[in-house]
Amino acid sequence: MTHTTTSRATTIRAWLLWTASFLALPLGGYAGTMISGRINDPLSAVLGGATAGIIIGGGQALTNSHRLRPARWILATVLGMSAGLALGAAAVGYRTSLPDLALMGALNGLVLGFAQAVALPEQVGRRRWIWAAAMPALWSLGWTVTTLAGIAVDQQFIVFGASGALLVTAITGLILNRLLPVPLSNKPAFSPTIAEVQP
Structure with a gap:
């Protein structure tokens, strides 16, 4: 097996594993409710x-x-979810029409995306802002998909449902793979090697 094949297979497995964390969104929303x-x-x-953020961040x-x-990631997700949801829900007057939820999602994603972007490992550098820029659109998309799927969003949920969560998580997994290629070893990607710490 070539290095390229191994790398591709590892990347796909990592994407599938990350995508499985979509379950943390509805579970976090339920716990928060x-x-x-x-x-x-x-x-x-x-x-x-904040409650949903603990479970979402933990799942990721x-x-x-x-x-x-x-x-660091869980803390960023807790802060981003609590502040972002408070901002987004207040901005739309806690209404649940499709335009209101899309805007609420965008504002929630704006705050959450910034918090998580800051929590990304240092080697991502300025590319971390790709993550921050994508999250408002993705969280707006998540609420749009959930609303169009006929979910009773008028119950003022914390986070969009499984249909939106699956799509959003799959896309964020692709972004994460671009920002942080999967290490072929079990060593954390953010751990410096001996060569990196030596002068």
Whole structure:
């Protein structure tokens, strides 16, 4: 097996593993709803978003193929989800029409994308802002797909449903693979080698 074939197979496996983390979005949303109830005021948005962020960030930390720092990523996701949901939901007056949810998703994705971009490993460099730029559109897309799928979004959910989550997670997996190629070893991508730390 050539190096190219091995690299391609490893990349595909990493993408599939990351895509499986889409389950963390509806699970996080459900858990957040159990704590905060409907998202109809700033407190419910912050509490629900933070709860969902723990589960979403944790699911992604488990499926990133050793490319992200788990604690840093989870913290960024908690902060991004709580602040982003609070901003987005308040901006649309907690309404749940398709245009309102698309805008709420864009604002949530804006804050979440920035927080997660900062949490990416240093070697990503300025390309981290690709992640930040993509997230508003993707979170808007997630809410659009969920709404068009006929889900009862008028219940003021924290995060879009499984249909939107699967699409968004699959796309973010492609972006992550471009920003952080999968290491062929089990060594975390952000761990410096001896050669890198020697003068």
